[in-house]
Amino acid sequence: MSERPTAEAAGKIDVGGDLTVNRLGFGAMRITGQGVWGPPPDRERAKAALRRAVELGVNFIDTADSYGPDVSEELIAEALYPYPDDLVIATKGGQVRPGPGNWVPDGRPEHLRSVCEGSLRRLRVDRIDLYQLHRPDPKVPLAESIGALKELKDAGKIRHIGVSNFGEQQLREAEAITPVVSVQNRYNVTDRSSETMVDLCEQESRVFLPWAPISESDNVPLRTAAERHGVSTRQIAIAWLLARSPQILPIPGSGSAEHVEENIAAARIELDAQEQNAITDVVG
Template identity: 45%
Template sequence: MTNTDANTKTATTSTGTTFNLGGDLPVSRIGYGTMRLADGPDAPGGASAPIWTPPADRAAAIALLRGAVELGVNLVDTADAYALGAGEELVADALHPYGDAVAVSTKVGVTRPSPTEWVPLGHPAYLRQQAELSLRRLRTDRIDLLHLHRLDPAYPIADQVGALAQLQQEGKVRHIGLSEVTVEQLEEARRTAPIAVVQNLYNLGARDHEDVVDHTAARGIAFLPFFPVAMGGHTGPGSPVAAVAAELGITPAQAALAWLLHRSPNLVPIPGTGLVTHLAENMKALEVVLSADQFERLDDAA
């Protein structure tokens, strides 16, 4: 799937609801990020959330994951660093056996020495070990999508991606992804192995990766924006986001997701939430049609 004009942001009157990840794995263009399914109710939220312990209410978290799939989510994103592996175990408890109902994405390449530390570690042997542990925790013989959670400057990109490519050649990984990379880093990685997905921070208020969105779109590479719903002053009462949402009879969060879906056909947002009602609202964003004027107003909101 490609963008016909990779250097121009345009709105469409409708959006495709699926993306063929890696050319052979169709997924809904609204996925689910599980990072927030950790810790207890008193833990800090947002970027300062520790993501250190299993969820305080495990039954509710399992019900939420199953509810997501029932609502049409078929891409669930986790990581070995979420709650020290407990995030992957939670996904398995909720959704295994996965069958064709859900594709699971996980990540390796970050160590957690403490609740406040996320430290990249790209030693190839460590990456392969962590993937083996992910396979065990997810109770699967093959990971649908394995991301390099962060590039480690201490090791050549070719060595880090090469470790994931080895797992792919062994049949343990279906597709390889990267997280928080530049266009240059992506292209260097692609010289070692095919890259099916890039997962970077991107939303209405965080636009540092515009060039990566366009570059991946032109090459049929999926772009998974994490933290896709940016809430702040630009979405509050009287804002362009609130105005467009009111015109369409939707929430500001749905308007923000709709902007992403219209921004480029390769964008697959993975919003996280702890409420089934929010899950249902997120999925409804797939049905939102933006006019060119509404898209431009949202685009200028931040």
């Protein structure tokens, strides 16, 4: 029986130039309750998913204070603290949750300072390796939000700054204030709205984190490739992302250890150019 594949099969990627991680991470949104609200139905099952991810070589976990809210960060610490030396935990601030399924941007500097402190406490760390502005707040000048993150970085509470749900103009405005090492936008087989941002990240050696990396799709070449390789369409969708750009760091998530294993097994799938292009061309 062949050895179970690990995240190392996806290769390596540098985050900020001084953190090297395996290029298949774990997104910790789905370890919360329905609507990304409250605790999961089974906390132990969620923690088992986190532990299994790390056992299989995942050393990059992405979360946010708004997942739960607070629940995802709390579970990460419960399951994994004290952390392995090579584990990078990225979190986000800048969205508040009035209720299940509701997301409201809040980029006020005082809010960002407060939620960053909360993330430090819940994750039980002195410094957050990658802290991302979750979404620009149209009511707050972007320079004020990014400026607050720079102050937190200067104070030693953040190692690197990233952004999420950004366009190129917003990225350039942020970069004028402080280095930005990552962009996290929605991107998958069926949603290519951030195609130019992927290309930009590749050109500038910046990490691109695709959220919602797996999309159910009528993509016939995707199904054909899955049948040819004897795997699921979910796994092919992850393999497609890995092949799309060396700067893409997929972060599929799950509250199930079994699904975690399936996602990580995608790291060993090698799509040939014809398969890759056929899947791309359906939408592209």
